[in-house]
Amino acid sequence: MPDRQYYRSLHRSMAFTVVLVSLMPLALITLIGGYQYTEIYKGRVMAHLEEIVHKHEQNIDTYLLEKVGEIRVLADNMGVDCFLDEGKLENLHKSLMKRHGGGFVDLGLVNSYGIQVAYSGPFRLGLADYSQSVWFREVQKRTVYVSDVFLGLRGVPHFIIAVQFESEGKKWVLRTTIDFVAFNQLVENIHIGRTGLAFIINRRGEFQTKPRIDLSAEVPFLRELLQKATTDAREEGSFALKKARDMVVSTIAPNPLTGRETIFLSTPLKQGDWLLVYQQDSADAFSDLAQTRNLALVVLLIGVIAITFVAFYLSKRMVKRIIAADKEKEMMNEQVIEAGRLASLGELAAGIAHEINNPVAIMVEEAGWVQDLLAEGIDKNGNTDETKRALTQIRTQGARCREITHKLLSFARMIDPTTMELQLNELVEEIIGLSNQRTKYANVQVETELARDLPTIAASPSEMQQVLLNLVNNAVDAMEKEGGTLTITTKRDKDDVLMTVADTGCGIPRANMQRLFDPFFTTKPVGKGTGLGLSIIYGIVNKMKGEISVNSAVDVGTAFTVRIPSAAKTGVPSDENAEERG
Amino acid sequence: MRMRTLLIDDEQDFAWAVARRLAKRGVEVALAFDGKSGLEKLADEPFDVVVLDIRMPGMSGLEVLPRIKENHPLIEVVLLTAHASMESARAGMRLGAFDYLLKPCDFDTLLGKIREAARRKMKQEQRIQQAHSRRDDIAAGGENS
Numbered sequence: 001m002p003d004r005q006y007y008r009s010l011h012r013s014m015a016f017t018v019v020l021v022s023l024m025p026l027a028l029i030t031l032i033g034g035y036q037y038t039e040i041y042k043g044r045v046m047a048h049l050e051e052i053v054h055k056h057e058q059n060i061d062t063y064l065l066e067k068v069g070e071i072r073v074l075a076d077n078m079g080v081d082c083f084l085d086e087g088k089l090e091n092l093h094k095s096l097m098k099r100h101g102g103g104f105v106d107l108g109l110v111n112s113y114g115i116q117v118a119y120s121g122p123f124r125l126g127l128a129d130y131s132q133s134v135w136f137r138e139v140q141k142r143t144v145y146v147s148d149v150f151l152g153l154r155g156v157p158h159f160i161i162a163v164q165f166e167s168e169g170k171k172w173v174l175r176t177t178i179d180f181v182a183f184n185q186l187v188e189n190i191h192i193g194r195t196g197l198a199f200i201i202n203r204r205g206e207f208q209t210k211p212r213i214d215l216s217a218e219v220p221f222l223r224e225l226l227q228k229a230t231t232d233a234r235e236e237g238s239f240a241l242k243k244a245r246d247m248v249v250s251t252i253a254p255n256p257l258t259g260r261e262t263i264f265l266s267t268p269l270k271q272g273d274w275l276l277v278y279q280q281d282s283a284d285a286f287s288d289l290a291q292t293r294n295l296a297l298v299v300l301l302i303g304v305i306a307i308t309f310v311a312f313y314l315s316k317r318m319v320k321r322i323i324a325a326d327k328e329k330e331m332m333n334e335q336v337i338e339a340g341r342l343a344s345l346g347e348l349a350a351g352i353a354h355e356i357n358n359p360v361a362i363m364v365e366e367a368g369w370v371q372d373l374l375a376e377g378i379d380k381n382g383n384t385d386e387t388k389r390a391l392t393q394i395r396t397q398g399a400r401c402r403e404i405t406h407k408l409l410s411f412a413r414m415i416d417p418t419t420m421e422l423q424l425n426e427l428v429e430e431i432i433g434l435s436n437q438r439t440k441y442a443n444v445q446v447e448t449e450l451a452r453d454l455p456t457i458a459a460s461p462s463e464m465q466q467v468l469l470n471l472v473n474n475a476v477d478a479m480e481k482e483g484g485t486l487t488i489t490t491k492r493d494k495d496d497v498l499m500t501v502a503d504t505g506c507g508i509p510r511a512n513m514q515r516l517f518d519p520f521f522t523t524k525p526v527g528k529g530t531g532l533g534l535s536i537i538y539g540i541v542n543k544m545k546g547e548i549s550v551n552s553a554v555d556v557g558t559a560f561t562v563r564i565p566s567a568a569k570t571g572v573p574s575d576e577n578a579e580e581r582g
Numbered sequence: 583m584r585m586r587t588l589l590i591d592d593e594q595d596f597a598w599a600v601a602r603r604l605a606k607r608g609v610e611v612a613l614a615f616d617g618k619s620g621l622e623k624l625a626d627e628p629f630d631v632v633v634l635d636i637r638m639p640g641m642s643g644l645e646v647l648p649r650i651k652e653n654h655p656l657i658e659v660v661l662l663t664a665h666a667s668m669e670s671a672r673a674g675m676r677l678g679a680f681d682y683l684l685k686p687c688d689f690d691t692l693l694g695k696i697r698e699a700a701r702r703k704m705k706q707e708q709r710i711q712q713a714h715s716r717r718d719d720i721a722a723g724g725e726n727s
Contacts, residue, residue: 353664354637354664357664357685357686358593358596358685360686361593361596361685361686361687362593362595362596362599364686364689365596365600365603365686365689368599368603368689369599369602369603372603372606376606390599393595393599397595440639441638441639441642443639443640
């Protein structure tokens with residue numbers, strides 16, 4: 001009977017297997033699906049953000065180009081005289097203001113020395129000297145220049161668009177100030193989620209638009225970003241600046257300001273002078289993703305709990321069933337062995353009865369004969385001698401009966417379930433004697449090859465008898481039709497005793513080999529065989545830590561080999577104690 | 583009434599003891615100690631009844647019985663069987679045995695069975711004889727007309 005420990009470990013391993021097998025695919029699906037979904041979703045979000053940034057970059061570039069274009073149109077067509085005339089300049093300015101909203105704050109004409117010779121606008125700047133201004137120097141180099149945002153002479157944040165043109169051999173610069181507020185709105189409108197915001201910085205990391213929140217702490221990081229963007233741009237070739245689509249650089253990095261992971265998208269503006277930066281917390285941008293992930297995790301958790309619970313519950317129930325089945329089997333086995341024992345004893349009894357029948361029949365007939373003679377008259381010719389002969393015969397047959405009953409008695413004495421040291425050879429002789437009658441009538445010749453130096457074995461005599469009797473009975477059954485030879489061999493194999501019971505009978509078909517030792521498996525007709533013999537033998541041999549093997553070929557014969565450890569190897573309990581005492 | 587009986591039994595002492603007592607009661611008895619020699623004896627001499635032991639080494643009674651019935655259909659067979667093999671006794675009856683007796687059997691019963699069997703055989707023979715003569719009569723009558 002397997003102990004509690006065994007069932008507990010069975011329960012554990014069963015539950016564990018179920019949990020593992022069920023959770024594996026679940027976990028794999030969740031992980032792989034989740035990863036794929038995350039990647040795709042992030043890609044989508046990033047693409048969407050890039051698209052937005054790209055659109056705005058185009059808008060801003062268009063805005064700037066538009067403003068530059070308008071100024072250039074003025075510069076090309078109006079002629080320097082028109083600008084020099086303050087009245088005309090003011091008209092132009094007003095017209096620009098009217099048609100383009102509040103974009104153009106003022107309009108001024110600067111000569112080649114940097115002196116503003118004409119001006120129209122709200123600041124009344126008069127003859128301001130711009131010769132030292134950055135924009136003035138730059139415009140002389142580049143013809144067209146859009147300045148960074150700066151406070152300028154007036155202390156108001158603005159940026160300047162300056163266009164250089166030539167008139168009558170002289171170089172002039174037409175400049176206009178663009179309202180910072182109007183421009184700022186273009187960028188400020190990019191406002192996604194809770195934390196998504198956009199701004200523009202210049203090469204030096206100065207903010208060109210006013211972010212919704214103070215980002216000054218981010219500046220060093222942004223500079224780095226800027227550096228990277230411009231190097232990337234340079235790597236791709238400076239002429240590739242306008243390949244805007246490729247130029248949206250995205251980075252996901254911890255934000256130095258908030259410490260949270262943040263998405264940064266940047267794209268160069270104004271031919272690389274400025275950088276449009278869009279930033280948003282990853283958590284914010286991917287908030288839907290986080291929700292989905294949480295949902296998946298909750299489902300997974302519920303699944304894990306449910307599976308674990310079911311696995312443990314089911315395996316517990318299963319183990320309970322197994323325990324019950326094992327108990328039943330145990331009881332069954334005992335019954336089976338008992339039934340088999342009775343069956344083989346019954347067979348033996350039938351054989352013995354038969355053996356006794358013959359001498360009894362002779363005695364009855366001889367006694368009858370003597371009666372006949374007596375009725376005829378004892379003194380009649382030869383009747384006395386005949387009576388003597390008959391009486392001798394009766395004595396002979398009586399002795400034969402006594403021999404048989406003695407054999408039976410010695411056999412019965414050995415019906416003892418306790419294990420003791422016994423010599424297998426003796427048992428073999430005994431069984432052959434008992435089976436004499438059966439073998440004779442089945443035309444079976446019995447041959448024995450018994451090793452003289454056979455060690456004793458530790459076994460229960462009654463059980464060993466059962467083993468031998470069943471094997472011999474089976475062998476005789478197999479040869480019943482045509483007769484044959486039964487060979488019983490014993491020999492020593494190191495510390496084991498090998499016994500082979502071989503017949504030259506019908507053999508066992510391959511199909512039956514596997515079920516040979518199964519209880520109730522029999523090929524005999526109903527009522528003839530119990531199908532228990534070999535299963536009982538198997539049980540007994542197993543109990544003795546022995547082995548039983550079979551070798552069979554159809555129509556050639558079958559040989560059962562039993563290997564039993566010798567008494568010296570297993571040790572007979574009583575002997576060991578005796579040795580210890582001695 | 584002549585009762586030529588063949589006793590086939592492997593147990594020689596038993597066969598002799600029975601034979602002696604049968605002979606004393608006017609039964610003509612021959613002995614055979616195995617199936618094969620029994621069949622040989624049957625081929626050599628005419629018999630009315632065969633007493634056949636089922637359990638014999640070599641050819642068993644159940645193997646001998648069909649051969650007897652095949653070659654000598656009129657001979658009646660009384661089977662001797664052990665308690666343990668009622669099944670074989672039934673099989674013997676199916677094969678056409680006259681009756682069966684359990685061994686060791688009461689001698690008078692055996693004698694009675696042998697007599698019954700012999701009588702039946704005689705009746706059968708007479709019936710066949712009558713049938714033959716009737717056919718002969720019909721054949722003769724046909725010729726006459």
